[in-house]
Amino acid sequence: MDALLDQLGLSELRRLKPRQILSQVLNFALILGTAFMIWKGLSVAADSPSPIVVVLSGSMEPAFQRGDLLFLWNRNMGMNQYAGPPIANSSQFPGTQVGEIVVYNIVGKDIPIVHRVVRKHKGLRTPFNLLTKGDNNHADDTELYARNQFYLDREKEVIGSVVGYIPFVGYVTILLSEHPWLKTVMLGIMGLLVILQRE
Numbered sequence: 001m002d003a004l005l006d007q008l009g010l011s012e013l014r015r016l017k018p019r020q021i022l023s024q025v026l027n028f029a030l031i032l033g034t035a036f037m038i039w040k041g042l043s044v045a046a047d048s049p050s051p052i053v054v055v056l057s058g059s060m061e062p063a064f065q066r067g068d069l070l071f072l073w074n075r076n077m078g079m080n081q082y083a084g085p086p087i088a089n090s091s092q093f094p095g096t097q098v099g100e101i102v103v104y105n106i107v108g109k110d111i112p113i114v115h116r117v118v119r120k121h122k123g124l125r126t127p128f129n130l131l132t133k134g135d136n137n138h139a140d141d142t143e144l145y146a147r148n149q150f151y152l153d154r155e156k157e158v159i160g161s162v163v164g165y166i167p168f169v170g171y172v173t174i175l176l177s178e179h180p181w182l183k184t185v186m187l188g189i190m191g192l193l194v195i196l197q198r199e
Contacts, residue, residue: 028195050072050112069170096120099116100162102132108146113132128153
């Protein structure tokens with residue numbers, strides 16, 4: 001066992017007492033728990049199940065490049081049951097507008113899509129509907145929508161509007177999703193660093 005630890009460069013583990021190892025493991029769990037709470041807090045504040053997304057394709061170039069990290073906001077007044085009734089001066093919070101960039105999910109597909117609103121309408125008995133299109137695409141998104149669907153339901157399918165971004169920061173996420181073994185390697189390295197850290 002000692003020879004294996006020496007070969008792996010983990011001879012430091014022999015010097016740690018069980019109480020120290022437990023303390024380091026709990027520190028690692030605390031870090032993961034804190035990250036989860038921050039994510040959930042952002043979700044509640046933005047009223048979006050995914051308040052931060054990464055651009056995965058070039059369909060929105062030149063506005064957004066592959067790997068850009070987008071920040072979403074979904075608290076358009078009067079647009080959903082949680083925001084409450086619309087305020088008297090609705091021009092101050094007009095809801096989703098043509099030209100706005102939204103992120104939406106399609107039923108049966110796990111990847112969120114980032115595209116621009118090119119048309120909107122609302123009938124007396126129909127929900128607030130949007131038609132979207134990627135800036136770098138020639139046609140609108142009706143081919144991406146579910147079968148026999150021509151518009152997005154703003155309340156049910158849109159997870160947020162883009163309010164800010166950081167260029168290229170999301171490439172780490174793209175690498176991790178394209179090469180799943182990297183996740184295991186990174187978590188292992190982070191776990192070892194936490195365990196081997198001296199107090």
